[in-house]
Amino acid sequence: MNFSIFRIVAVPSIALAVSTAAYALEGEPYIHDPSTVTWSDGKYYSFGTRGGGLISDDGWTWHSGAVRPGGGAAPDVLKIGDRYLVVYGATGGGLGGGHNGRILTMWNKTLDPKSPDFKFSEPVVVASSDGQEDCDAIDPSLLLDPNTGRLWLSYGTYFGFIRLAELDPKTGKRVEGNVAVNIAIDCEASYLMYREGFYYLLGTHGTCCAGPNSTYNIRVGRSPNVAGPYLDNEGIDMLHGGGKLVVAASGHFIGPGHFGLLDLGDGVQKFSCHYEADLDRGGRSVLDIRPLLWKDGWPVAGDNFAAGTYVIQSERSGYALELAVDTVPMPQIRRPRLSAPGGGAPGAPATPGAAPTQPMPPPPPPEPESTLPAVPIQEVATIAKDWPAGNIEARLGDYIVRPHQKWTISPVAEGGGYPGSPYFKIAIAGTSRVLAATADAELVTVPTFTGAPEQLWRIDQLIDGTYRIMPKAVPNRSGDYALTAVAASTVSLAKFDAHGDKARWSFRAP
Numbered sequence: 001m002n003f004s005i006f007r008i009v010a011v012p013s014i015a016l017a018v019s020t021a022a023y024a025l026e027g028e029p030y031i032h033d034p035s036t037v038t039w040s041d042g043k044y045y046s047f048g049t050r051g052g053g054l055i056s057d058d059g060w061t062w063h064s065g066a067v068r069p070g071g072g073a074a075p076d077v078l079k080i081g082d083r084y085l086v087v088y089g090a091t092g093g094g095l096g097g098g099h100n101g102r103i104l105t106m107w108n109k110t111l112d113p114k115s116p117d118f119k120f121s122e123p124v125v126v127a128s129s130d131g132q133e134d135c136d137a138i139d140p141s142l143l144l145d146p147n148t149g150r151l152w153l154s155y156g157t158y159f160g161f162i163r164l165a166e167l168d169p170k171t172g173k174r175v176e177g178n179v180a181v182n183i184a185i186d187c188e189a190s191y192l193m194y195r196e197g198f199y200y201l202l203g204t205h206g207t208c209c210a211g212p213n214s215t216y217n218i219r220v221g222r223s224p225n226v227a228g229p230y231l232d233n234e235g236i237d238m239l240h241g242g243g244k245l246v247v248a249a250s251g252h253f254i255g256p257g258h259f260g261l262l263d264l265g266d267g268v269q270k271f272s273c274h275y276e277a278d279l280d281r282g283g284r285s286v287l288d289i290r291p292l293l294w295k296d297g298w299p300v301a302g303d304n305f306a307a308g309t310y311v312i313q314s315e316r317s318g319y320a321l322e323l324a325v326d327t328v329p330m331p332q333i334r335r336p337r338l339s340a341p342g343g344g345a346p347g348a349p350a351t352p353g354a355a356p357t358q359p360m361p362p363p364p365p366p367e368p369e370s371t372l373p374a375v376p377i378q379e380v381a382t383i384a385k386d387w388p389a390g391n392i393e394a395r396l397g398d399y400i401v402r403p404h405q406k407w408t409i410s411p412v413a414e415g416g417g418y419p420g421s422p423y424f425k426i427a428i429a430g431t432s433r434v435l436a437a438t439a440d441a442e443l444v445t446v447p448t449f450t451g452a453p454e455q456l457w458r459i460d461q462l463i464d465g466t467y468r469i470m471p472k473a474v475p476n477r478s479g480d481y482a483l484t485a486v487a488a489s490t491v492s493l494a495k496f497d498a499h500g501d502k503a504r505w506s507f508r509a510p
Contacts, residue, residue, distance in 0.1 A: 036260025060417025
């Protein structure tokens with residue numbers, strides 16, 4: 001966050017193509033410079049600039065109510081053992097007109113302000129800047145190194161370098177004698193994470209605090225060493241202004257910044273950020289949670305699932321999810337069969353001993369393509385009348401453009417959600433028939449939608465870009481189940497296997 005550096009850009013009078021497919025978090029997700037979304041005692045939390053923050057029961061609907069003393073700006077939160085370490089910047093970033101900042105840490109056993117264990121420890125200064133040097137001590141973030149167990153703090157804004165310092169993971173204090181190192185420039189709101197041999201440094205570029213005129217975007221470099229150098233995909237050091245784009249403005253969301261990793265396990269990663277302006281909410285700064293994908297060793301921003309009509313295709317077999325009903329044949333255009341000499345098929349040899357025949361006349365010229373009739377696509381209204389009236393099982397089959405293979409997926413109002421997205425209903429397009437889980441952990445379609453948990457579906461994008469599809473609940477069973485191609489043409493519900501393709505799906509236009 002940098003209050004003193006921004007510009008206002010003149011916007012020409014043009015019609016903006018605003019996407020209606022993207023969903024904003026429900027409730028009042030208003031926050032600036034949010035901390036990484038963190039789970040504590042059955043709820044999700046995110047803290048913001050000037051104290052306070054947001055709480056959510058499910059990661060979809062957010063309300064104010066989180067409590068963080070100290071004020072200041074741009075906090076971060078990390079769970080270490082059974083405690084939560086909170087770090088934040090006091091002053092700096094142009095607050096009060098200067099860059100003489102301090103970074104402080106404090107502990108708590110819980111983030112729930114209603115818990116009897118809720119009590120923050122006295123804050124401890126772990127980094128500072130005097131306003132004259134080439135660093136601004138603000139915008140801190142934390143990384144607990146999974147390889148060494150060491151705790152790292154990154155901080156800084158456009159007023160100088162992004163710096164890396166080491167903290168003690170037991171006390172949250174600065175390691176005695178530690179000297180901070182410079183790891184990037186021309187960014188702020190840095191964040192460190194580790195994956196498969198590389199440390200990744202994410203930084204927010206562009207300008208903030210100008211509402212819909214902000215140019216915030218998030219970029220990344222990586223290094224095999226936590227202290228760098230952090231190079232982008234073109235080999236440019238982030239100390240020289242490098243950084244591969246991860247996410248920028250899109251639709252009605254302007255200025256993404258302040259990245260935070262939310263690893264949900266089983267190949268599902270998401271990230272939290274804020275947008276400087278949500279054009280549908282008066283240009284206010286809002287929290288968002290989006291899928292995080294990985295391509296060629298680099299993080300890429302995914303998109304939360306959008307409503308539409310799709311073919312649901314198995315990654316295991318390539319077959320499409322469909323109703324288990326008889327396929328109604330489509331009309332075929334048949335051509336007259338021409339006789340060959342001797343009464344055989346065209347090109348067949350004449351029958352031995354047969355009398356000579358007159359030469360076969362040449363075939364008529366082919367009809368111009370413009371006169372060939374179109375084969376009508378089947379309409380569900382004419383096909384569904386022959387389907388059974390009750391429950392119908394689901395299966396997998398070759399996609400052949402039939403109504404029983406097309407699914408309309410739409411969010412369920414008041415149905416709740418999960419981090420970044422609402423629950424969906426999955427219906428055969430043009431009908432009220434919806435997908436549902438059974439008490440036997442099987443898959444059926446039922447004639448009408450009731451909003452029961454077994455008819456609500458969670459759709460998470462996995463880090464490879466495919467999707468996991470899960471019912472909110474399976475009747476009389478505990479635990480999570482995922483839509484699974486247990487055989488080439490058999491679909492069921494089973495525990496999600498992150499190591500194969502059985503429970504991975506893709507969605508494409510029918």
